[in-house]
Amino acid sequence: MVLSLGLLSVRVIQGLICWGGGSRRFIYGTQKINPHSAHWMANKFQTAMPGALLGLEHVISFMLQHFWLLYAGIIIFSAAELFVGAFLMIGLFTRISAFISMIFSVLLMLMFGWQGATCIDEWTMAACNLAMGATIFLCGSPHYAVDNILLRKNPSWEKSWLFRWCGGSLSAPLGDSGYKKLALWTLLFVVVFDIGTYSHYRGSVVTWFHSGPVSPTKHHISLDSGVLNPDGSVSFHAYLNAGTPEAPVNIMDAWLINSQGEKVAHWDTRMLSAIPAANFHNDYDYNKFKPALYGIEGEVGAKATITLPATAEPQKDEMPLTLRLVDSRGAEFSITLKEKTE
Template sequence: MERTAFSPASCFSLLALVLLGTRFVQGFIFWGGATRRLIYNFHEVNGADVAVKLDFESAKFVANKLTHALPGTLWIQSPLEWTLQYPDLIIASVWIWTLAELAVGLGLILGLATRLAALVSIGLNVSLMLIFGWMGSTCLDEWTMAVSGLAMSSAVFLAGGGTWSLDNLIGRSGWAERNGWTAWVFSGPLPVGSVRTAALVLAAVAVVFTVGSYHLLFGAVVSPQHARVSFHSHDIALSKAAVAADGAVTFDAYVDAGPDTGAAYVIAARLVDASGTTVAAWDGAVLAALPTTAIRNVYPYVWASHFKTERVGFSGQTGARATITLPPPEGATAEGAPHELILEAIDGTTWKAKVVP
């Protein structure tokens, strides 16, 4: 049987052809994310069409996803919280991310600066994992997207764009051949030794990224399965509970777990003494009647996660932080010093905090 001799150029062209669908899919994912904000989600506001996902004053502003994701972010929670304190920085970050997604999406779909686009895609997928990897009620949605995206982008980076790419047209000009570095940005053959090394490094990164993030977020690698931060049930972390001279109670609350599609609903609160006896209580009607000044949300933006009053009690979305003040209770007992604050959820779940003397 006669063997076909492959040149380096033909090998890379074949690899790129094999990955053509992969390149397109990964590109379309980012293209779709950017265009949903830039092109396809305009609503009429005061007689003008506005891209609501990029409108800071809209409840649908895309940064709302950041406040929902904060409780489970890996290692970068503090920088994100700092960013969310400055509206101009939030807007700039959203636009930079959107334009990066647009450029990467177009680059991969069209095969323009394919390797650079794939490299940036790797960075975007790592960022998505750090921020959103813990979220997803079915099939570990965000984690699956991020690890798959990193592996796909790594393969496209190694193969380049091949014949079916704008890079191929650029390569015909001869300019790319005269500048060796261009192959690492656009497409075309790379030194075999460099490809072997890059392939092993990227494979190792993909394995560590996949197994390591899975273990950090969900266990089930060298430990029993457990969620680092639960996406299935809400939790409210309480702190700095203090009782004023008139009996009013102030505390900090943070919804640090749970699905972003719902909220934690609090229908009752009480103070108990060291023996567990209730010394003051607030029912759902009292909590629902709290004035707006009694709930001071850390993130006041219309699109951010908030604590707010409901028909019965009050609620907090995932990621909401607030300082809440309960009014002096009626019918409080004179016996026993307040020892602990307890909030009760609509499903019977309770959250507790020691009262600061």
Template sequence: MATAYSIEEEQLSPAACFSLLAIVLLGTRFVQGFIFWGGASRRLIYDYQDTAGIDHALKLDFQSAGFVAGKLTHALPGTLWIQAPLEWALQYPDLIVLSVWFWTIAELLVGLFLIFGFVTRLAAFASIGLNVALMLIFGWMGSTCLDEWTMAVSGVAMSGAVYLAGGGRISLDNMVGRTDWAWRNGWANWLLSGPLPTRSARVGGALLAAFAVLFTVGSYNILFGAVVSPLHARVTFHKHHIALSNVVVSSDGGVTLDAYVDAGPDTGAAYIIDVRLIDAEGNAVSHWDGATLAALPDTSIQNLYPYVWASRFRTEKIGISGNTGAKARIVLPAAGSDASQPGRDLVLVLEAINGATWRAAASSGG
């Protein structure tokens, strides 16, 4: 015998609908807020070190190796569309410090406002912006599960949903929204919480959903392919690569070159243990082994970002290392050869400890 089930339809007012939607997304609102709160609090509260009797927040101390802007230099090789402005900004220490503090305060406020539901919609909109910025800078990184890309696209979708729902009853907005000021200003709900015009909510929901879909699929295709092209990384985060340019052989046989670690995991470095200048037949004209490279004076490596926290080239016991994002002009001393003879086709070859090699044609500097 068939059993008939009936579901009683409950007619909800617009205010009740938005309140219910906010309750459904309460966990989402809290999680997104806590992510940003966690990022800010790790710098402002939890990572301190006593130096000469003074507590220093390591991630906010420009003189500390743990200064948070170091992540920017690691991320530069794969940054989308804003690499030039970032490289420019990294030339000015005061601007770097100002930017780090601006980002930290933004994360702190957005995180706390979402957690407690204060100016919820404005905070959610700002959260969308922060996640887009994270994608542009760090989206290509992640050595295991596309970590940064996943965080950014999830954050955009979550923040869009919270923007539409608002804070609901469990929020500070619920108290502010009951004030005469909120009732007199109809636009207040667009910043705080509460019901929105039905048509506006439908259009806004469709637009935010479309943006989330395009942002997710578009960024995935740009960074990793596998949408309209085979799977490939725009900039690989698995293996280091060093781009060589402006290789010039001086009159005394020394070599000057520009080197840039433009790919690879930010958690490690490329280790160069051998450099050779070879002719068209592959014969070594000049040679610098690991011991010679390790003995280079500091003046032979001119890093574009000389800060203690930045990606840099430096000497090691086995040769030279360069972190992802490191960019420098390197001067190799004369190796007692006739490499400077004009008209010779010469190629500079760098060899890493893992056997990888990188090369570029050399020209005579006279």
């Protein structure tokens, strides 16, 4: 039992990490749960979309379009973090709290694990927290814990299957063989999940290092539904589906190019900055595409239908046309336009 004192640092810091997430929103930085604040958690949530795994991109999108579900989800998740963190730090219902912290780690890995421009910070945190949570779940933490006080006041709980699974004062209600199987299956899950996601995000396991299927550093804009309207304006749908959430992308030039490669129309930075806000129909109310000082600005996860005003006479005779967007770093994003008839 004395050796289990070594688990105290793991339990307390795992609890502090969870507590920190919840307390920042409820106590120290309440603007994070204020829908009218620029720091509202929905903005951070939206940045997870491009690299989210196992279809969570669609779940996030659905929540972003249904405020009541989004707000309830953020409040419930934050409250769960707050209580799980507090319970782990004081050793209350230690084993079940550790298991819930493992669920947090899996969810955060699947949503945010792709982010981290220099050393995949989000993967590192989720991977370590999953292993720490698994350790406390398997071993409990019987020292300096409220679970001990509960057990002293209720000695009959020593034989309770429920208390043994929830608390950390006693071993799990399994024989040696059953515990060994649980420990090894847990090890297998943690190792496969952590190494598998690392390989997916950065390689360096059975393949060479790579920047991931979704880059956390270079912005990328996916374009679809490009249309040349009868009045010469151009409409298209854009999705900023890669890049760092720490800085927006700025589209500073837009060109129309005919099949001979000739540039037949141009919107420069000044013209893009002057586009009316009404020409931007964003899919979500949080991270958006919008006119800004340096052309069109977009934040990671933003989706919008954008209309560029006509620059000259309609270009119907030049069809097929390609719309080419150029950002501040010189990256180009193109789409072939279809002609829209009245």
